Amino acid sequence: MSQLVFDPTKVMDIDYTKRTEYLDRLEALRAGMRTLKEVPFQPSLPDKGYTNRTLYVNVGNLEVTEKPVTQQMKDVFIGGRGFGLYHLWNAVKPTTRWNDPENEIVISPGPVAGMTQYAGTGKSLVVSLSPQTDIPIDSNVGGFYGPLLKFSGFDALELQGKADKDVILFVDGVKGIIRIEEVEGGPEDSHVLAELLTHMYAEDEKDLPNVSVVSSGAAAAHSLIGMLNFSFYDRRRKCVRFKQAGRGGIGTVFRDKRIRALVVRGPKVAGDLNHPVDPETIAKTGIKYHKEIRENDGGQCMMRRNGTAHIVEIMDAYDLLPVHNFQYGSHPDVHKIDSAYWQQRCTQATVDGCWYGCSMACAKGADGLVLKTGPYKGDMVTVDGPEYENAAGLGSNCGVFDPDYLLELNFYCDTYGICTITWGTLTAFVMECYQRGILNRERTCGLEMTWGNAEADLEMMHQMARGEGFGKIAGMGVKKMKEYFIKQGWGDPQLINDIGMENKGLEYSQYMSKESLAQQGGYALTNKGPQHDEAWLIFMDMVNKQIPTFEDKAEALYYFPLFRTWFGLNGFCKLPWNDVVPANNSEQPEAHKVPEHVQNYVDLFSATTGVKIDKEELIVQSAKVYNFQRVFNIRMGKGLRLHDAAPYRSLGPVTKEEYESRAERYDQQIVTEMGLDPAGKSTEEKMALHRTWRTGRFSKLMDSVYARRGWTSNGVPTLERLKELGLDAFPEVVDVVKQHL
Amino acid sequence: MILVNEEPLAWHEGMTVRDILRARNYRFPMLVIHVNDALVAKADYDTTTVPDGAVVKVIHLISGG
Numbered sequence: 094m095s096q097l098v099f100d101p102t103k104v105m106d107i108d109y110t111k112r113t114e115y116l117d118r119l120e121a122l123r124a125g126m127r128t129l130k131e132v133p134f135q136p137s138l139p140d141k142g143y144t145n146r147t148l149y150v151n152v153g154n155l156e157v158t159e160k161p162v163t164q165q166m167k168d169v170f171i172g173g174r175g176f177g178l179y180h181l182w183n184a185v186k187p188t189t190r191w192n193d194p195e196n197e198i199v200i201s202p203g204p205v206a207g208m209t210q211y212a213g214t215g216k217s218l219v220v221s222l223s224p225q226t227d228i229p230i231d232s233n234v235g236g237f238y239g240p241l242l243k244f245s246g247f248d249a250l251e252l253q254g255k256a257d258k259d260v261i262l263f264v265d266g267v268k269g270i271i272r273i274e275e276v277e278g279g280p281e282d283s284h285v286l287a288e289l290l291t292h293m294y295a296e297d298e299k300d301l302p303n304v305s306v307v308s309s310g311a312a313a314a315h316s317l318i319g320m321l322n323f324s325f326y327d328r329r330r331k332c333v334r335f336k337q338a339g340r341g342g343i344g345t346v347f348r349d350k351r352i353r354a355l356v357v358r359g360p361k362v363a364g365d366l367n368h369p370v371d372p373e374t375i376a377k378t379g380i381k382y383h384k385e386i387r388e389n390d391g392g393q394c395m396m397r398r399n400g401t402a403h404i405v406e407i408m409d410a411y412d413l414l415p416v417h418n419f420q421y422g423s424h425p426d427v428h429k430i431d432s433a434y435w436q437q438r439c440t441q442a443t444v445d446g447c448w449y450g451c452s453m454a455c456a457k458g459a460d461g462l463v464l465k466t467g468p469y470k471g472d473m474v475t476v477d478g479p480e481y482e483n484a485a486g487l488g489s490n491c492g493v494f495d496p497d498y499l500l501e502l503n504f505y506c507d508t509y510g511i512c513t514i515t516w517g518t519l520t521a522f523v524m525e526c527y528q529r530g531i532l533n534r535e536r537t538c539g540l541e542m543t544w545g546n547a548e549a550d551l552e553m554m555h556q557m558a559r560g561e562g563f564g565k566i567a568g569m570g571v572k573k574m575k576e577y578f579i580k581q582g583w584g585d586p587q588l589i590n591d592i593g594m595e596n597k598g599l600e601y602s603q604y605m606s607k608e609s610l611a612q613q614g615g616y617a618l619t620n621k622g623p624q625h626d627e628a629w630l631i632f633m634d635m636v637n638k639q640i641p642t643f644e645d646k647a648e649a650l651y652y653f654p655l656f657r658t659w660f661g662l663n664g665f666c667k668l669p670w671n672d673v674v675p676a677n678n679s680e681q682p683e684a685h686k687v688p689e690h691v692q693n694y695v696d697l698f699s700a701t702t703g704v705k706i707d708k709e710e711l712i713v714q715s716a717k718v719y720n721f722q723r724v725f726n727i728r729m730g731k732g733l734r735l736h737d738a739a740p741y742r743s744l745g746p747v748t749k750e751e752y753e754s755r756a757e758r759y760d761q762q763i764v765t766e767m768g769l770d771p772a773g774k775s776t777e778e779k780m781a782l783h784r785t786w787r788t789g790r791f792s793k794l795m796d797s798v799y800a801r802r803g804w805t806s807n808g809v810p811t812l813e814r815l816k817e818l819g820l821d822a823f824p825e826v827v828d829v830v831k832q833h834l
Numbered sequence: 835m836i837l838v839n840e841e842p843l844a845w846h847e848g849m850t851v852r853d854i855l856r857a858r859n860y861r862f863p864m865l866v867i868h869v870n871d872a873l874v875a876k877a878d879y880d881t882t883t884v885p886d887g888a889v890v891k892v893i894h895l896i897s898g899g
Contacts, residue, residue, distance in 0.1 A: 392876075393863050394897075404897055410861045632862070632894035638840040639893065653896075671896050678895075679866040679873060685895055 107461040113472040122279035142204030153254025171662035173203035177220025201249035202239030206664020210379030213666030215448020223341035226598040230341030235447030236323025237305035241359030256351035307355040309344035310510030315560035316568025319344025339512035371700035400455040418521035426494040439478035485603035486517020492544030518600035531584035609635040617739035647797035
């Protein structure tokens, strides 16, 4: 164990106030805009966390409607992801696909969102039918849009229809105006567009933090992996920054609807805008937590100093950092992109964070980056200091260890509107295909996609943004690239399928699951696809050996996905739950669940809404939405056992090199787990033994997890389970399930 | 010999909890450590010695994501 020490003398001398500005383009943008429709509304603040209405906007026929939030919606779906799934279910049919006009994008912050007394309370959940998976995707995001939307008067925003020309939807929560504006010309990329729109819609300098913009970028229109940027105004830097709703291609849906941007102007944020029933409990819980951060964070994860990048070197040390498309778990060059480096490169130890009152403040900014490539070559920009996922995905997984290139990749992913996690995993796949001869210069239209070639990586991204060349193929994502390569006859289909790290059509996020059976399930047995926000069990399973049996693993894969789903129903960020813990946490039973923080969440929910819950009811609340989402997947023709299948790279060693890099461990498993003697066997023979054993135990894990979740062996929630959760009140839900029993 | 998270580790006289963490390259800062079911406080990692044959649990709290 080691504690990184911050050395202020090593911090690079970067003026964080300097960057290229684009405000001279403001008048040209304004000149290209005209109002299509303007509707007045009565702004209102929430009562007990809810405004009790949602906003529906059809950008095709310009319908603008308010809808009531019913008691049933609150009881069953709570808010956030729950409200998103509820509205989407009612909007689409089983035959609806992502680019049909009836598909929706729903943004909902949840009842607790916008609280300023506790850390990590500014999240929104974005839900849509995904172009990558053809099932609902949910993506959580910080930034100011969701809370400001709620403080303007709406618990959710439904966007439906398709416009003929690009539109901007403006909600003015101060003056009570909803306006749909057509826009011709002007910028598309987020870092320019959001800067202009923030200044365009703010009344004056003081009003800038009250404006938030949702936008995507040029690449979203030419790919299936588009992302949404949610802006927040950084007062100290005097610039617009972003958090991202990255996963599943919602930015692509956004641009397919011809939405250029959403803009909200809300009231000045204050601590009581949710009008909670018990502000004293909220204040007391917040003060206790802030004290904990102040006293403990420096000796624990140092989130305030390093953000999530603090685990780059930790994952490397535990052989869990994805390297070269998830083949290996560590790399000697990782010190070039670890948190010791980012401490020097990013502006650290400052008031930060993507919502008011977050004392964890993990959103770091890297300033003074002068771009070397692309349409903004030569510009000086501020980009978010890489979060762990970005450092691992854009960095080690592709063999890129040059930090400035890593930042540039991060910047262009953001401004072009594509998901960094997805880009990292698909580029790693392309690079491995190139290294193994599945691709070559001819097939990549001249791109030399070797490990670590950041310039080729960036050029592939620029091509995608222009809708050209191999970049356009890459923008289909791993699943469709696999199908394309196989159809072209470019290499062994089994190898291509084994090394393409996707499940349900979504790319894996950046952890090595190969040596943790529980995490293999944590990725593949998810509702939306392999994202770590459902369950991260690698330490419990692989390192601690806390959950040795199938039943233990199934229990973890029951509890944690439900516990973490709850954050997305309410507007909470997951990080304050477990990236700092109370000083006496180790003395508590089930210390890994951080019991005091679980109680904080119970108290904050009850104190906001007036609905008394306990830690058991918290899980039940999530289970309703989680099972509803599973049935939604089934309704869309997916969501069964076969759709939970995992690529073999996530379960075990695909290639000789991988096996031999961990030969001692794998040979030992042949003895202890299979009761065989590896002596005299070739590597290929031993790999075959592992494949049989590993796929067999994954199948057994599926059985255990499905049983614990109250699902059939085909992964379908049983009628008993639906009844237990009160979901039998929805006849359509029951009908879907009955067809599969 | 001692058992650390179910796996054997060579023991030496005067072995401390800190020595175990170094030997296993356990760098994660948020740990809950029990030696023969007795909780060891973080402040005592350098001074708590571990007897031969001890069963040591080094619980890493959940990280990631």
